[in-house]
Amino acid sequence: MIRIDKLNVHYGSAHVVRDVSLDIATGESFALVGESGSGKSTVLKALAGQIRDWSGTVDLGDVRLSPGKHPRELIRRVQMVFQDPYGSLHPRRTVDDHLDEPLQIHGLGDRDQRILSMLDAVGLARKFRFRLPHQLSGGQRQRVAIARALMLEPDILLLDEPTSALDVSVQAEILNLLKGLRAERGLTFLLVTHDLPVVSFLCDRLAVLKAGQIQEIAGVEQLRHRNLGSAYGRELVAAAEGVAAEQA
Numbered sequence: 596m597i598r599i600d601k602l603n604v605h606y607g608s609a610h611v612v613r614d615v616s617l618d619i620a621t622g623e624s625f626a627l628v629g630e631s632g633s634g635k636s637t638v639l640k641a642l643a644g645q646i647r648d649w650s651g652t653v654d655l656g657d658v659r660l661s662p663g664k665h666p667r668e669l670i671r672r673v674q675m676v677f678q679d680p681y682g683s684l685h686p687r688r689t690v691d692d693h694l695d696e697p698l699q700i701h702g703l704g705d706r707d708q709r710i711l712s713m714l715d716a717v718g719l720a721r722k723f724r725f726r727l728p729h730q731l732s733g734g735q736r737q738r739v740a741i742a743r744a745l746m747l748e749p750d751i752l753l754l755d756e757p758t759s760a761l762d763v764s765v766q767a768e769i770l771n772l773l774k775g776l777r778a779e780r781g782l783t784f785l786l787v788t789h790d791l792p793v794v795s796f797l798c799d800r801l802a803v804l805k806a807g808q809i810q811e812i813a814g815v816e817q818l819r820h821r822n823l824g825s826a827y828g829r830e831l832v833a834a835a836e837g838v839a840a841e842q843a
């Protein structure tokens with residue numbers, strides 16, 4: 596349902612995404628991995644309508660994207676969750692304000708009921724409804740960001756390092772939440788991360804990016820068995836294992 600063919604993005608003279616082609620099935624969870632600066636977030640931003648200029652074709656189901664801001668109907672279908680929930684929430688707006696805003700913009704009714712059932716869905720007690728972001732923990736804030744992304748009942752969630760700003764103990768809770776929401780709602784995930792265990796836990800397949808180019812597309816079983824096909828993919832796995840050993 597996400598079909599990307601020869602996506603290219605330039606920032607000025609820098610060519611940061613090069614001929615990226617991907618087919619992601621409805622309901623699939625797909626990861627983009629690669630070193631910092633390899634273009635992962637840029638691919639997400641193009642799909643989220645946050646980049647004015649790109650070339651190639653991107654189809655979401657039967658809708659072909661054009662560069663730049665998405666029309667209203669596409670915004671409903673594709674939502675993004677960012678790494679830093681604190682930065683992505685407005686400090687003077689309550690949880691209720693954040694969840695209500697997309698409903699207001701898109702003219703959806705049953706607001707009270709939609710907000711309460713979304714709080715339940717993301718595991719946030721109803722007493723938090725009128726709190727401000729600074730009155731919440733990091734994990735609770737990320738639950739709010741996920742709730743806000745789901746308010747319009749999208750079918751695609753673009754996740755940019757959704758757990759890397761959180762404490763390790765909280766990361767697992769948010770990953771479990773995302774896994775459950777995907778299963779319940781039939782969501783398609785496109786996830787950017789540095790964290791290979793997150794890919795193993797949450798994803799079905801991954802693409803390895805280096806300098807804006809896909810080095811390989813692999814099944815998550817290959818990652819789990821340290822059996823990636825490209826030299827660069829194997830380097831990433833070895834580097835991640837080195838870091839894990841240092842931290843142990």
Ligand SMILES: Nc1ncnc2c1ncn2[C@@H]1O[C@H](COP(=O)(O)OP(=O)(O)OP(=O)(O)O)[C@@H](O)[C@H]1O
Nearest residue numbers: 606609611629630631632633634635636637638787
């Ligand atoms: N708005 C921008 N203007 C100019 N260059 C940019 C812009 N955003 C990103 N870049 C550059 O584009 C390249 C790809 O960035 P991108 O954020 O997509 O990489 P990434 O793989 O997601 O990295 P990270 O893991 O650090 O988030 C980098 O060299 C980055 O410096």
